[in-house]
Amino acid sequence: xxxxxxxxxxxxxxxxxxxxxxxxxxxxxxxxxxxxxxxxxxxxxxxxxxxxxxxxxxxxxxxxxxxxxxxxxxxxxxxxxxxxxxxxxxxxxxxxxxxxxxxxxxxxxxxxxxxxxxxxxxxxxxxxxxxxxxxxxxxxxxxxxxxxxxxxxxxxxxxxxxxxxxxxxxxxxxxxxxxxxxxxxxxxxxxxxxxxxxxxxxxxxxxxxxxxxxxxxxxxxxxxxxxxxxxxxxxxxxxxxxxxxxxxxxxxxxxxxxxxxxxxxxxxxxxxxxxxxxxxxxxxxxxxxxxxxxxxxxxxxxxxxxxxxxxxxxxxxxxxxxxxxxxxxxxxxxxxxxxxxxxxxxxxxxxxxxxxxxxxxxxxxxxxxxx
Amino acid sequence: xxxxxxxxxxxxxxxxxxxxxxxxxxxxxxxxxxxxxxxxxxxxxxxxxxxxxxxxxxxxxxxxxxxxxxxxxxxxxxxxxxxxxxxxxxxxxxxxxxxxxxxxxxxxxxxxxxxxxxxxxxxxxxxxxxxxxxxxxxxxxxxxxxxxxxxxxxxxxxxxxxxxxxxxxxxxxxxxxxxxxxxxxxxxxxxxxxxxxxxxxxxxxxxxxxxxxxxxxxxxxxxxxxxxxxxxxxxxxxxxxxxxxxxxxxxxxxxxxxxxxxxxxxxxxxxxxxxxxxxxxxxxxxxxxxxxxxxxxxxxxxxxxxxxxxxxxxxxxxxxxxxxxxxxxxxxxxxxxxxxxxxxxxxxxxxxxxxxxxxxxxxxxxxxxxxxxxxxxxxxxxxxxxxxxxxxxxxxxxxxxxxxxxxxxxxxxxxxxxxxxxxxxxxxxxxxxxxxxxxxxxxxxxxxxxxxxxxxxxxxxxxxxxxxxxxxxxxxxxxxxxxxxxxxxxxxxxxxxxxxxxxxxxxxxxxxxxxxxxxxxxxxxxxxxxxxxxxxxxxxxxxxxxxxxxxxxxx
Numbered sequence: 035x036x037x038x039x040x041x042x043x044x045x046x047x048x049x050x051x052x053x054x055x056x057x058x059x060x061x062x063x064x065x066x067x068x069x070x071x072x073x074x075x076x077x078x079x080x081x082x083x084x085x086x087x088x089x090x091x092x093x094x095x096x097x098x099x100x101x102x103x104x105x106x107x108x109x110x111x112x113x114x115x116x117x118x119x120x121x122x123x124x125x126x127x128x129x130x131x132x133x134x135x136x137x138x139x140x141x142x143x144x145x146x147x148x149x150x151x152x153x154x155x156x157x158x159x160x161x162x163x164x165x166x167x168x169x170x171x172x173x174x175x176x177x178x179x180x181x182x183x184x185x186x187x188x189x190x191x192x193x194x195x196x197x198x199x200x201x202x203x204x205x206x207x208x209x210x211x212x213x214x215x216x217x218x219x220x221x222x223x224x225x226x227x228x229x230x231x232x233x234x235x236x237x238x239x240x241x242x243x244x245x246x247x248x249x250x251x252x253x254x255x256x257x258x259x260x261x262x263x264x265x266x267x268x269x270x271x272x273x274x275x276x277x278x279x280x281x282x283x284x285x286x287x288x289x290x291x292x293x294x295x296x297x298x299x300x301x302x303x304x305x306x307x308x309x310x311x312x313x314x315x316x317x318x319x320x321x322x323x324x325x326x327x328x329x330x331x332x333x334x335x336x337x338x339x340x341x342x343x344x345x346x347x348x349x350x351x352x353x354x355x356x357x358x359x360x361x362x363x364x365x366x367x368x369x370x371x372x373x374x375x376x377x378x379x380x381x382x383x384x385x386x387x388x389x390x391x392x393x394x395x396x397x398x399x400x401x402x403x404x405x
Numbered sequence: 406x407x408x409x410x411x412x413x414x415x416x417x418x419x420x421x422x423x424x425x426x427x428x429x430x431x432x433x434x435x436x437x438x439x440x441x442x443x444x445x446x447x448x449x450x451x452x453x454x455x456x457x458x459x460x461x462x463x464x465x466x467x468x469x470x471x472x473x474x475x476x477x478x479x480x481x482x483x484x485x486x487x488x489x490x491x492x493x494x495x496x497x498x499x500x501x502x503x504x505x506x507x508x509x510x511x512x513x514x515x516x517x518x519x520x521x522x523x524x525x526x527x528x529x530x531x532x533x534x535x536x537x538x539x540x541x542x543x544x545x546x547x548x549x550x551x552x553x554x555x556x557x558x559x560x561x562x563x564x565x566x567x568x569x570x571x572x573x574x575x576x577x578x579x580x581x582x583x584x585x586x587x588x589x590x591x592x593x594x595x596x597x598x599x600x601x602x603x604x605x606x607x608x609x610x611x612x613x614x615x616x617x618x619x620x621x622x623x624x625x626x627x628x629x630x631x632x633x634x635x636x637x638x639x640x641x642x643x644x645x646x647x648x649x650x651x652x653x654x655x656x657x658x659x660x661x662x663x664x665x666x667x668x669x670x671x672x673x674x675x676x677x678x679x680x681x682x683x684x685x686x687x688x689x690x691x692x693x694x695x696x697x698x699x700x701x702x703x704x705x706x707x708x709x710x711x712x713x714x715x716x717x718x719x720x721x722x723x724x725x726x727x728x729x730x731x732x733x734x735x736x737x738x739x740x741x742x743x744x745x746x747x748x749x750x751x752x753x754x755x756x757x758x759x760x761x762x763x764x765x766x767x768x769x770x771x772x773x774x775x776x777x778x779x780x781x782x783x784x785x786x787x788x789x790x791x792x793x794x795x796x797x798x799x800x801x802x803x804x805x806x807x808x809x810x811x812x813x814x815x816x817x818x819x820x821x822x823x824x825x826x827x828x829x830x831x832x833x834x835x836x837x838x839x840x841x842x843x844x845x846x847x848x849x850x851x852x853x854x855x856x857x858x859x860x861x862x863x864x865x866x867x868x869x870x871x872x873x874x875x876x877x878x879x880x881x882x883x884x885x886x887x888x889x890x891x892x893x894x895x896x897x898x899x900x901x902x903x904x905x906x907x908x909x910x911x912x913x914x915x916x917x918x919x920x921x922x923x924x925x926x927x928x929x930x931x932x933x934x935x936x937x938x939x940x941x942x943x944x945x946x947x948x949x950x951x952x953x954x955x956x957x958x959x960x
Contacts, residue, residue, distance in 0.1 A: 095918045095919075096918065097918070101933075102929070103933070120919070121917075121918040121919030121920075122918055122919055123916070123917070123918035123919070124929075125913075128671075131675065135676065135823075135827060136827060136834075139827055139828075139831045139834055141834070141835045141917075141918070142918070228669060261578075261659075263659070264656075264659075264932075265932075267933055267934075271934065272552065275552065275553045277552045277553070297553075396485070397485070399485065
């Protein structure tokens with residue numbers, strides 16, 4: 035008797051699931067059809083202006099390399115304000131290569147990335163398309179692609195976060211090169227070399243030092259680091275908690291740790307500030323428009339929407355990054371970009387060397403290393 | 406006599422040339438001989454063959470792609486990556502398997518052969534860790550033993566501890582931390598299998614040994630253990646295969662094996678390196694399977710007549726110690742993790758973690774897992790029916806192919822599915838159906854095993870009777886066999902459902918934008934140390950997984 039009841043219950047469940055699956059399968063087919071319908075009519079792209087004025091509906095597929103906590107609220111806001119359903123894939127730096135892999139089967143409309151290097155790399159591969167969204171002039175040309183296929187919105191400077199209970203600012207290494215010193219063995223943390231911020235940073239170091247010295251730095255730092263993590267979140271937490279004295283992170287992780295209810299006695303050191311030293315490496319986070327985006331008009335609308343001052347502010351504030359647009363207010367803990375010396379390399383240079391850098395990192399064995 | 410032959414006759418009658426007729430005749434004879442005189446229905450055979458082929462296609466495709474990676478790429482990876490990964494993977498697999506087997510056999514012995522207080526209750530209490538996915542276990546132990554975990558808090562408040570050890574001595578993010586977590590949540594495989602064969606063991610052998618003056622110790626080593634060999638082998642292979650394919654616990658505890666390396670390579674879509682590493686992992690898996698198969702030949706069969714149930718051993722003064730061990734294992738592998746999850750879930754619920762998003766993730770999980778389980782049941786039917794009713798080389802081959810996705814790590818299945826759909830079946834790429842397909846490829850054999858167990862209980866005579874009344878084998882399957890084996894088939898479906906709920910790496914790689922499942926959320930939130938959001942999802946997965954446990958224990 036009992037088994038029969040279970041059997042009946044199970045049957046009922048499966049009928050429900052199946053019915054729902056048929057329903058959803060139907061809707062995915064519709065989506066595919068929409069995408070398919072857009073593809074064979076390239077003339078639709080040419081009168082894209084007209085498309086923008088159509089009542090907004092449908093969906094927007096966003097691939098995001100950023101921590102999903104930083105973008106979720108923003109995407110929700112977009113969905114609420116426009117009625118466009120946002121479908122987001124938060125998969126870290128993997129999304130960049132996913133876009134490459136899907137080159138002839140484009141899924142994404144917009145990429146939100148933490149790293150200019152990867153966006154410029156995509157542009158050089160011919161996977162992005164240029165546009166002229168309204169409000170683009172609020173971003174310094176230094177921080178956008180020549181065809182505006184990508185543009186930066188917030189700055190990410192590479193700093194050393196340290197635990198003030200364990201070490202003082204004077205005792206810390208004052209330059210990035212000093213991380214290779216034996217005396218810091220097992221006292222600091224870095225991310226693995228596959229991390230997008232790390233790839234960009236290494237690219238900048240190559241530009242400054244050349245490949246040989248950069249490889250030496252990579253190998254030595256790999257051995258010296260006490261822990262190598264997948265992301266920076268682990269570093270700020272561990273340094274805040276005193277597991278390690280300091281770690282190499284982007285500056286906003288320091289701002290985040292300051293705002294923790296506990297373990298927040300941390301400081302940030304902006305390295306390489308001396309007279310003839312190279313300065314801090316600054317990367318930018320921003321958005322890019324994918325070529326052949328299945329929902330192109332919605333994507334265009336998103337770009338203009340995100341360039342609205344309040345949304346620019348929201349983009350950097352959720353992660354406590356510093357907005358690139360000087361008109362936009364910064365969070366109180368943040369140093370302004372003008373307060374410290376930065377590297378001279380233009381950001382879009384990062385794209386050309388992106389692959390080589392990954393190879394260099396792989397050679398040094400830091401690409402997969404986690405300890 | 407049946408369709409095939411009448412079809413052949415039609416064909417051959419049209420053909421004029423005699424040698425052609427001879428050829429067809431030869432084929433038809435061979436074909437009939439292959440099936441011992443009664444070949445199966447064509448519809449069934451076609452469905453089964455296609456299913457089996459589809460099951461193996463993702464893996465074959467990965468192997469194919471890896472062969473075209475180019476020798477330069479292979480050499481480079483062999484030079485740099487592979488040695489380290491090989492050492493990491495093999496040492497972990499070996500240590501975890503050895504420990505889990507020791508633990509599982511010892512516990513099974515205590516529970517089934519000793520007068521343990523609580524008796525048979527322990528049988529299912531000690532099997533409970535099976536429902537906790539190791540990545541959830543890893544999360545709970547990061548909370549308990551982590552660098553700033555619960556134990557560390559206790560540490561801080563106990564100065565005498567600090568005076569003994571200068572620093573907090575436990576590092577969960579280490580080889581031994583990972584070994585501990587994996588052992589704690591995989592030993593039940595061995596425990597269950599060893600228990601089953603201990604219960605079946607005939608007392609006569611031990612009595613004979615005892616009459617020859619053997620001590621209890623030497624009886625265990627010389628009589629019981631050799632009888633347990635098949636059980637130990639089967640358990641060990643399950644654990645080794647699990648460790649080879651685990652991604653969640655390994656990545657949470659910051660370790661690197663082939664599976665996690667493939668994930669990171671594929672995560673960064675370095676598909677060439679990923680296929681090369683997959684190829685090596687496939688080879689390792691095959692070696693493990695081969696080792697097990699080649700040692701199994703030396704098994705002893707015990708006669709089942711004059712069966713006497715074994716006698717319980719009086720533990721005497723050892724009772725406290727044994728009880729302590731059993732209790733410790735239970736607390737460490739079930740009680741503590743559940744307490745952690747309940748604690749964080751209650752925090753999560755008070756912070757509003759059970760919101761519409763949570764139900765959306767739950768629904769997504771139910772949707773893909775339900776779909777996978779439904780189709781697994783449907784597809785398993787022709788396969789098991791052919792296997793048990795029409796034994797031949799052909800059906801055995803079909804059966805082997807269907808198992809290929811089961812033995813190999815899920816990450817490789819996901820890899821193959823991505824390649825195939827992105828390149829050839831773009832219409833479905835980016836839909837959640839891909840996840841369901843991965844689950845089916847992975848877990849169809851679970852549905853098959855359970856259905857087969859029921860089917861073997863039904864006499865083929867019933868089929869023969871039906872056939873003599875002129876029913877086709879398709880009709881027999883649906884009208885007669887299916888209603889009889891329904892409970893077994895449904896149990897198989899439930900198993901597939903639960904395994905799919907817990908599956909992580911393939912889900913992570915295949916999820917389309919905006920489609921997260923519970924297991925993905927557990928992994929993401931735990932990775933960010935947002936435990937109040939991870940715990941409710943983990944608790945729900947565990948609760949669902951307990952449902953078919955009763956059936957599994959009876960098996």
